[in-house]
Amino acid sequence: MALDSKIPEGPLADKWTSHKFKSKLVNPANKRKYDIIVVGTGLAGASAAASFGELGYNVKSFCFQDSPRRAHSIAAQGGINAAKNYQNDGDSVFRLFYDTIKGGDYRGREANIHRLAEVSVNIIDQCVAQGVPFARDYGGLLDNRSFGGAQVSRTFYARGQTGQQLLLGAYSALSRQVATGKVKLYARTEMLDVVIIDGQARGIVTRNLITGEIESHSAHAVVLATGGYGNVFFLSTNAMGSNVTAAWRAHKKGAFFGNPCYTQIHPTCIPVSGDHQSKLTLMSESLRNDGRIWVPKEAVKGLKAADAAKIAEEDRDYYLERKYPAFGNLVPRDVASRNAKQMCDAGKGVGATGLAVFLDFSDAIKRDGLETIKGKYGNLFDMYQQITGDNPYEMPMMIYPAVHYTMGGLWVDYNLMTSVPGLYAAGEANFSDHGANRLGASALMQGLADGYFVLPYTIGDYLANMPYDKIPTDHEAFQTAEKEVKDRIQKLLSINGTKTVDDFHKELGHIMWEHCGMARNAEGLKLAKEKIKALREEFWKNVKVLGDNEEMNMSLEKANRVADFIELGELMVDDAFNRRESCGGHFREESQTPEGEALRIDDEFSYVAAWEYQGEGQDAKLHKEELEFENVKLTQRSYK
Amino acid sequence: MNLKLKIWRQKNANDKGAFESYDVSDVSPDMSFLEMLDVLNEDLSRDGKDPVHFDHDCREGICGMCSLYINGKPHGPKDAVTTCQLHMRSFKDGDIIVIEPWRASAFPVHKDLVVDRSSFDRIIQAGGYVNVNTGGVPDANEIAIPKTIADQAMDAAQCIGCGACVAACKNASAMLFTAAKVSQLALLPQGQTERHTRVERMVAQMEEEGFGNCTNTGACSAVCPKEIGQEHIARLNREYIGAKAASDNV
Amino acid sequence: MSWFTQSISGTIGKKLLMSLTGLFLILFLVIHLAGNLQLLAGDGGKAFNIYAYNMAHNPLIKFVSYGNFFFILVHIIDGIILTRQNKSARKVKYAVSTNDSKSSWASKNMALLGIIILVFIIAHLAGFWYKFKNGSLADVVYDGVTYPNGYEVVSFAFSQPLYAGFYVICMVFLGFHLSHGFSSAFQTLGLNHKKYTPFIKKLGVLYSILVAAGFAIIPIVMYLKG
Incomplete structure (x- = not known):
């Protein structure tokens, strides 16, 4: 399958505008005939679910926490970037675009990043209208600070709790849609599989974390806004529950994984x-x-x-x-x-x-x-x-x-659709906007951009071509997926080995941090691959998961997640091994300048590595999406 | 150090539940309280016993998921921190620590120390938002907001929705939680259009959930990890009385 | 007026009733105390007896006194409803009682204090008010006018150590009830401001001490005088 990033034609600054115009629309009266599933309620998920509900779609919103307001976006401290140029210090959409693409060490997509910079200004307006109490100066206007090495002051903030305030804004918009009945909320519910029928994502299988019940949910499109996978390292700044399971199960069902080795170390x-x-x-x-x-x-x-x-x-x-x-x-x-x-x-x-x-x-x-x-x-x-x-x-x-953050994630095209039609990925869960390194205060911007201003347009274009028919959850594809999920849970519960889930998670973390952390080399990565393979084998023979499925069982929840982390770890190592250059957060010791700085190899590695799952125990297949730079000149990043 | 824990164990919502005692040894003062429980749980798991279930997620004091009523105080002995930010250096060798779930009729226990706080979500759904759709909003700097007002709104908006206020209140009242949201939106110009309806609906929902009445003891503010003050409850009262007197909702 | 009954029967409405009736009673106590202090005038009860007579025969005062009883009743009934609701809001109690040094003892025990004060009020009404009202008092003549001699009843009562002691102790509880009630009433009305609230809190404490001490000093002095 060839990768098509679907980047619109035309000059950079016009791409998004013309794309929006060319996108098909769903008649307002017909929107209620479509169901959309949104997994995750962080900035991207909550804002997407709320916006879909406002447009008139029927939305089901899922989170594993006890409330949507707990999603880990809440922990972002510093701020959110926007090219408002309120400070009159020379900021512009193009400068924000330029800084982001340079900051990402020229491993991001021009068109996506420019769109991000364009809609950044709308995000601030939206949040203020929702009642987000951004910091203000004595004149009552919004205050900005310079953040993360930016040469202009374009970061909006709310004390040290910007992520919290933005998330509570999105959560309030989501709550409003819950009240209208357009969004149905499923808290303490974890997605364990995506269901694909005739090549299109048509639903998910979930586990109710209170009762253990395995349930199917059918829809016309599925959005994964399930965050990053930093917890593959066991120790990270992510929340304890942050996991890769939703994204990984999607990967195993055909969604390509983009640049898994790009990890940000804060x-x-x-x-x-x-x-x-x-x-x-x-x-x-x-x-x-x-x-x-x-x-x-x-x-x-x-x-x-x-x-x-x-x-x-x-x-x-x-x-x-x-x-x-x-x-x-x-x-x-x-x-x-x-x-x-x-x-x-x-x-x-x-x-x-x-x-x-x-x-x-x-x-x-x-x-x-x-x-x-x-x-x-x-x-x-x-x-x-x-x-x-x-x-x-x-x-x-x-x-x-x-x-701290993973720039890699599910590969998506310009519409934020993964390689599986009807399956979208937003926020940290996708790979798209930060290249090989994310700048400070850009994660909040991307999450909200995807949810408020990108997906509501692009998903309409997809749905406009879909029939209204709903697929009942007794369809055999749902039944098969449910059975797979149940079997896997039964298997985990029946091993009854000697090592706890955390033992395995810690071991995986050590391997990843040691060999696939801040500095990587071919030797170490080869070793890591062997170690992870062995760890996976041992996990499925010797893990101890207590209790039953039909109850609240946190050790089972963890086991499900750690099993996926182990598989992901192997793919990260493969990706890091394949990318023999250094770029951004990915530092290959073999590729450095005489002063010890990261050295890119543009003629060989100026591409997105999108990995296709090939089955249990098989190495994933690499697809390359070549990156084309028409508006910026690739230079060695220098901060001297 | 070595500690004795008395922890509430309850298999599910229908189980009666009881305290069980556990000894934990070699606790480092650098551990967080939840890490101490992690260690206990690892030991329990190795022995084939069901680990103690408790809610937690970000472990940096902001998501509001962790709870625990520790020796008679929500979030433990230190002021202005959540349980996940509480460290074992706040305890000493030989201490007996009693750990209970939040107790309130509106917060039923799911399992062990895990409670259902969805009543808070429903209070927000009743009106804790500004009715704006995505897009079509004015420029962010169109309305200037005096810094002092923005700061006060932020004081209220900091609420993490953990429920410590309810847990500490002798009446299990949710007034501080509700007040924080009402106060934030009542202070800001963006919240003015629905000011009356919002407070009426949110208070009505709070009543329906079965929380108790506020008797102004101030226990909620005393345990609030974000130190949200009583003035916000006063503002809620003011808003409510004003709304009932002046709104068109008969 | 469905919106009205609905408003005052809600959680904040009920508190509002507590606050307003409480504030009225706070005012009433000042006037009551001012009258009672005349017991200490040292004139054999003349000032007090004339005052009591005038109060009993002023139509406005009569009207207010009915209001006063009504408000006390509302305060009690409302208090009972609130307390019952509060109890049912936490059906399973904590094993370890609240370890909270920041909220005052009085604020957490208003219902208990209220019950004690209710018992006191009943005893007080039976002991004095009822006797004053149904005319079972001896007569006393000042400047040619006949007045019922209430002073005699009071001074007899307070000459008994148990009775006087009961009064003094009840006044201590009243003081605690007022110490929270005073500032709490303002908070419930939504009157909280960083400029004025510290003053209101101090005034509340001062008021509670003065009122409680003022009422308590009467039996003490009268007992000592014998």
Whole structure:
């Protein structure tokens, strides 16, 4: 099957407008004849479900949490980008497009990214109209800040809780549609399979997480807005429940997986404290605006934050400021993370584990005063102290990179449709807009762009060609899918081995972090593949899953997810192995500049790797979507 | 350190439920409270016993999914944090920790420490939104909002919907939760058009769910992880009285 | 007026009734105390007896007093309904009682305090008000005018240590009830403002102490005087 990205003809800036015009419309009176399933209620899922409901479609919305408002979009702290140019500092749609494509190390699609930049301005209007309390200046107009190394102030924010406020906005729009009856909500319900009939996605199979009931839901189109798969590393900043299961089951039913190896490692997280660690906590990137990152020039074993002051100024290496004088501590995430790793690999890391660097506010406090710093970062400092017991007003913070976001995801065309007709992927679940590295404050923008402003247009074009007929859930395709799901659950429950699900998950995490983390090489990836294969075999022989299906059973829920993570891990390793270049968050040690920076190989790897599932135990098949750049010139990213 | 846990175990909504005691040893002060429970659950699983079910997701204090009534206080002994942000350094060796689910008729128990908080969703569905469709809205800077008003609205909007307010209230009242949303939208110009209807409907839904009445003890604000204050409940009262007196809804 | 009954029977409506009746009673207590303090005038009860007579024969005061009884009744019935609802909102109790140092003891025990005060009111009405009303008092003549001698009944009652002690203790409970009720009434009306609420809270405490102490000092002084 050939990949068709369906990018519209015409000049970049006109593509979306002309595409919208050329898209077929569904007559308002006929919209009620179509059912759409939306899985996931984060920014993309909630905004899509709400918008579909407003248009008149019948929507079923699913989330595994107890309420749609819990989706992990809620945890985004920093902000959301939009090319409003309210600050008169030279921003424009084209500049946002340019920054995003460059930030993604030229591994994203021009047309998608330009569309994202175009609709970014509508998102802010929409959110304000919903009552999202964005920060304002004293004149009462919206405030902006510069974020994640951007040269303009285009980030809108609501204290350190922008994701929360945007999600609650989308959740309120969704709730409004639930009240009108256009959206039916299924909380604590997990999608376990997608049902394909005559080549089109026509429904899903779910498990009710309270009763264990396996149910089928039929529709004319299915949207997966199920987030990223960072939890394949066990430790990440994702929520505990974040998982790849929906996307992975779709992949196994024919949806191609795009660029699975593109993972973003966020530089400012609280370091791991021990084996008990269940997740990593992100500290907002905005800390890098005032904090200075350093390690001692000469390695000091087990240096505590409390003793940092004993290291004289001339014995400190402010390595980001030294290596990147133009951007300093504000270099993009991938660069900051990689440098922290290099410092720790060189033995200069601090803290008990040696896997941390200092983020120091003493100069900022001296310069701006304690109150100013408290005003800006008070809640983050409190959170840090709560978790670590150290007071960042008196000593430097310790930070270390952690897996934060996955740029890869289900491959989609310009319409956000996967390679399975009628199956869409939105938000972090798709691969489309961030290339090989996502810029700060762009994830919220993409999630809402997909849900509010892209899918409502593109899904209409698809449905307009569909017959109204509904497929009953006793159709044999549903029955088969249900049986597969049940069999798999029975199998998991019947193994009764000796290792817990978490044991396997942790082991997988170690393999992935070690060999497919911040730096990768052919040798390590080969080894990782072997290890994952062995782990998978062991999992299906020796996992211990307790209880029954017909009850709330969190160990079964986890087992289902970890089994998929293991398979995904193998594909990530394959993808990382295949991509012999470094780009963005993907750093192949074999491909670096003499200064140790990521080195792209444009003539060989300027493509999207879309992987097609080939069956149990088979290697996936690679399809290449060549990336064409007509509006930007590919350059080596430089932040010096 | 070593601790003794007394945890509420209940197989499902129909089960009567009872406390069970567990000993956990070698707890590190750097562990979060939920990580301590993870360790317990791993041990239970290895012994072939059903792990303790509890709600949790983001583990960074914002999703509002974690709960737990710990030694008589929702989210445990520390102020302004959720259970997932509570660390074991807040306890000492030999402590006995009693863990109960949120107790309220409007929050029935699903299993162990997991409760059903969908009543909160229904309160929001009753009116916790602005009636705008996607698209067709004015420019974001069309209406200036004084910074102080925007800040107050944000104070209220920070609610994470965890239900600690209900859990702490001796009357299991949901006034603080409802007030947070009503207050946010009453403060902002975008919320004005449906101001009366919103408060009437949301309060009616809150009553229907079987929450108790507010007797102004302030226990809700005292345990709120986001420290949402009593002034928002006062605003809800004001909005409600004003709406009942002035709205056209007979 | 369906909207009206529906409004006042709702959760906030019921609280509104508590607040308004409570505020009326708060005012009533001030006037009642002002009258009662005349017991301490040291004139053998002249001022008090003349005052009591005038109060009993002023048509406006009479009218208000019926309102007063009505409001007390509403306050009690409403309180009972609220408490019952509150109990049923948590059918399964916690094993560990609330460990909450931030909300006051009084605020969490308004119903209990209310019951104690109700018992007091019944005893108080039976002991004094009923006797005043049905004319079983001895007469006393001031400046040629005959008045019923209520003072005599009061001073006799307060000469008994148990009776006086009961009064004093009940006034302590009344003080606690008022200490929460005063500011709570304003909160229920929606009157909360960072400029005024701290003042209202302080005023509430001051009011509760003064009213409770004012009422309590009467039996103490009269008992001591013998």
